[in-house]
Amino acid sequence: MSDIVIGVIGFGTVGTGVAKILLNDRAMLEERAGCKIVLKRIADLDVSSDRGLALPEGMLIADADAVIGDAEINTVIEVIGGEGAAKKFIEAALKAGKNVITSNKEVIAKHGRAFTELAKAHGCTILYEAAVGGGIPVLHAIRNSLAANRIERVYGIVNGTTNFILSKMTATGADFSATLREAQDLGYAEADPKNDVEGYDATYKLAILSSLAFRCPVDYREIYREGITRITADDIAAAKYFGYTVKILAVGVNREDGLELRVHPVMVPDEHPLASVHDAFNAIFIRGSSLGDSMLYGRGAGELPTASAVVGDVMNLAFRGTQGFSHDTDFALAERKVLPISESITSFFVRCVVNDAPGVLASYANIFAKYRVSIHNIRQMDARDGEATITIITHPTREAEMRAALAEIEALPTVRRVASVIRAGLGD
Amino acid sequence: MSDIVIGVIGFGTVGTGVAKILLNDRAMLEERAGCKIVLKRIADLDVSSDRGLALPEGMLIADADAVIGDAEINTVIEVIGGEGAAKKFIEAALKAGKNVITSNKEVIAKHGRAFTELAKAHGCTILYEAAVGGGIPVLHAIRNSLAANRIERVYGIVNGTTNFILSKMTATGADFSATLREAQDLGYAEADPKNDVEGYDATYKLAILSSLAFRCPVDYREIYREGITRITADDIAAAKYFGYTVKILAVGVNREDGLELRVHPVMVPDEHPLASVHDAFNAIFIRGSSLGDSMLYGRGAGELPTASAVVGDVMNLAFRGTQGFSHDTDFALAERKVLPISESITSFFVRCVVNDAPGVLASYANIFAKYRVSIHNIRQMDARDGEATITIITHPTREAEMRAALAEIEALPTVRRVASVIRAGLGD
Structure with missing residues (x-):
């Protein structure tokens, strides 16, 4: 690769990190890359705020159009989001033939396929490692080192805000809304938290991950989505009691008959490595045909951390050159059917408040038997004031059967309410 | 890259896996690589044993010399070990200008630097992802995606045999020798287990890991090495009591004044992700200047799994071509000093059997105070027959001071024996 001359568009959190690495570690980067790596311009509407970094005059x-129009700049880093x-x-x-590096999951999830076609047509490339998993080089691993595998499953914790909230709720026993406020005060959650807590951000990331892992275009709108707003302190306490930790996962399963693509809370067994992923950390499991499970x-x-991945893309560009990245396999391979959530197969954790009376457990169990939902663990407890809680964990079952069983259970006169239904386990 | 024509030397476990992937998944590999990937020959002294795989006649x-002498073969996979x-x-x-891919940690730890110089001189390349962490693409990540980081620390579980033994001891409470025999019966440990249980294998892997991470030549003989043969069921029970799990780790720390390079048992806090790495799994932590901690x-x-990494190297060769790998930075950069173990800084877990008498704890604690070893946790228990056990966990301390303190403690008339000394925590 000839020298890399960079224009950065966006001087917020990530842009500041990128500028810090490119300016402060330039000698190290150039020595490793074997070419010059020059940060020429940063464009942002706010040219006056202090970002804690001294920029050369005029940088x-x-x-932003002046960055794109600068003939010397051959690589544009987009970090406005x-x-x-x-x-x-x-x-x-x-279109100007410049390589693009971005950390923007939303724009890649929505337009990644069109961008890669545009890049191909103009002899340049687009890289977006930082869009999924922040600093974790998961996309590069899928494309390169794991290329000898058919990927069967990809799942994990891809949103730091919700993992922070669930970790806090687990540690403190507090409820969702108090913990969300704490996360907002600490800067871990935004004033309008919907994008994170309702799982939109995770669907963007899962769309990108699964399109590369399963080598097909994925429309993020086809991903089943359930956020964490309905998770209660009681759910977390019950999970703990049964040896589980509540996490919100993005899950992609490559089935013969189609793809399961879903974002929702999961009760993760405490001994599973994902249960130890706390606070703002992310972790992604990949199951390959030869490799087996990896994380x-x-x-x-x-x-x-995000800037580490952005500048990692710069380095990969330096190592391989624009021609070293084939986008023929990005987004653009065979179409795959996305299965409706009713077809997905997982275990379930169900808490029901029932009348504390003879025969209640039997009528409850009979309904599950009727729909062939197999029970892994059942416990009736907390009898008080004529009311008891029945908690069950099922073996993996098709969601359609589970929903039908739950509808009948909810209609039982002895069942006061279905307090929570949370998917459990990692589906195997 | 033009087509890849492969000769495999060695048809044992890994060679069989490589042949399975190359033969069974050829269409997938070629579609992804955009070139032909042909397995032409496999050489092994044993040409008659059934490996559960039908090879084409004459393959x-x-x-092995006929593989190397075959002008059509441009890539040699060495998997004899x-x-x-x-x-x-x-x-x-x-020397024949063929690219080499190997899974052989011993030969790379000992001769990797010479091989890369040879490869440079002959316009070819040598790749060895499978030599460390089996299927885990850790070396590729260090060289590529994490290239924007100065790596400050690399540590983890790199030997499956010892992790299997320690996991079993933790689960069953059995002692080392019984568990070793079980591992041997199950094929997880070799008849002569020394290479694994005394930590030699881990020193080879740490030499390779740290030479890439810290960008300097590393002689595996300079790595401090302590195996798991002295870990007892009592140690594991005591660890559990204090909230730790015993693991054997390979640890590399990039200090201003030199490198800490050591392989030894460590008490890992139960909440640390490494504590959840069980059985034959491996896990490697990397701390980067920008990325922070990753695993x-x-x-x-x-x-x-090992074949996945070997064929992953084939795929990377297809993506990038021989010229896409610069070995200028492998093994060959600035020399770094390896610090003696006495200079390393870790916490310690010490169990002492002492007389159950007044003043014993005080004299014990006074010695640690004298050497400025700060105590994090202390507990005296199990008083019986005039004998008690004092267990301490220290804050991070220089090993030299710790050893001096222990020598004085061992000489105390009230101390019957120092039952175990195990490093604890991850050094921060």
């Missing part, structure tokens, strides 16, 4: 400008402006800048950069773990967000 | 031959013959074949293949986890051995 920071307000006009969101869809609108980012899409416009990425398209313009690719990559690290910081899923933050200024320098 | 299996006894003469050990030093002698492997070294000869690798050198001959590189890669997966199967560290076995036919198909």
Whole structure:
């Protein structure tokens, strides 16, 4: 590769991290890359705030189009996030034949396929390692080192905000809304937390992960999505009692008859490595046909971890050159059917509040038997004021049967309410 | 890259896995690589044993030199293991300008630097992802995706046999020798287990890992080595009591004044992800200047997991071509000093059997105070027959001070014996 001359669009958290590494570690990067790696311009509408970093005179400008129009710049780093402006800048950069590196999961989940076609047409490339798992090099691993595997399953913790909230709820016993406020105060959750706590962010990341892992285009809107807003302190306490930890996972399963793609809370067995992934850390499991289970773990967000992945893409570009990345296999291979959630197969954890009376457990168990839902663990407890809690954990079962059983159970006169239904285990 | 024509030397466990993937998944590999990937020959002295795989007529031959002498073969996969013959074949293949891929940690730890110089001189390359962590793509991650980081620390579980034995001892409460025999019966440990249980295998892997991570040549003979043969069921029970799990780790620390390089048992806090790495799994932590902590986890051995990494190297060769790998930074950068073990800094877990008498604890504690060893946790228990056990866990301390304190403690008339001294924590 000839020298890399970089323009960064966006000077927020990630952009600041990228600038710090490119400026402070330039000698190290150039020695490793064997070429010059020059940060020429940073564009941001805010050219006055202090980011704790001294930039050379004239480096920071307000006009992103001037970055794209600069003939000397051959690599554009887009780190503004969101869809609108980012899409416009990425398209313009690719059309100008510039390589693009981005940390923007939303724009890649929505337009990744079109971008890779544009890149191919203009002899450049687009890389987006930082869009999934922050600093964790999971996309590079799937494309390269694991290329000798058919990937059967990819699942994990891909959103630091929700993992932070669930970790805190587990540690303190507090409920969701109090913990969300704490996360907001600490800067781990945004003022409008919907994108994280309702699982949208995770669907973007799962769309990207599964399109590379399963080698097909994935529309994030086809991913089943369930956030953490309904998880209660009681759920977490019950999980603990049975030896589970509540996490929200993004899950992709490569089945013969189609793909399971879903984002939802899962009761993870305490002895599973994902149960030990706390706070803002991310971890992604990949099951390969030859490798078996593997996991990559690290910081899923933050200024320098995310910048580590962005500059890692710069380094890979230096090592391999624009031609070293084939996008023929990104997003663009055979279409695969996405299975409806009713077809997915998982275990379930169900807590029901029932009348404390003879025969209740039997009528309850009979309904599960009727729908062939096999029980792994059952416990009736907390009898008080004529009311008892029955908690069951099932063996893996098709969601459709489970839902039918639950509908009948909810209609039983002896069942006061189905307090919670949470998927359990890792599906095997 | 033009087509890859492969000769495999060695048709044992790994060779069989490599042949299975190359033959059974050829269409998938070629579609991904965009070139032909042909397995032409396998050489092994044993040409008659059934490996559960039907080879085309004439593919299996006894003469490895005929593989190296075959002008059509441009890539030699060495999977015989050990030093002698492997070294000869690798050198001959590189001198013939053929790319070499190997899973052989011993030969790379001992001769990797010479091989990379040979490869450079002959316009070919040598790749050895499978030599460390089996199927886990840790070396590729260090060289590529993490290239924007100065690596500060690399440590983990790199030997499946010893992790299997320690996991079993933890689960069953059995002692080392009984568990070793069980591991031997199950095929997890060799008849002569020394290479694994005394930590030699781990020193080879740490030499390779740390030479890439810290970008300097590392002589495996300079690595401090302590195996698991002295770990008792009592140690494991005491660890459990204090919330630790005993693991044997390979540890590399990049200090200003030199490198700490050591292989020894460590009491890992139960909440640390390494404590959840069981049986034959491996896991490697990498702490990068920007990324912070990250971990890669997966199967560290076995036919198909190891073959996954070997064929992953074939795929990377296909993606990048021989020229896509710079070995200028392998083994060959600035020399670094390896610090003696007396300079290393860790916490310690010490169990002492003492007389159950007034003043014993005080004299014991006074010695630690004298050497400025700070105590994190202390407990005296099991008083019986005039004898008590004092268990302490220290804060991180220089090993030299710790050893001096222990020598004085051992000489105390009230101390019957120092039952165990195990390093604890991950040093921070």
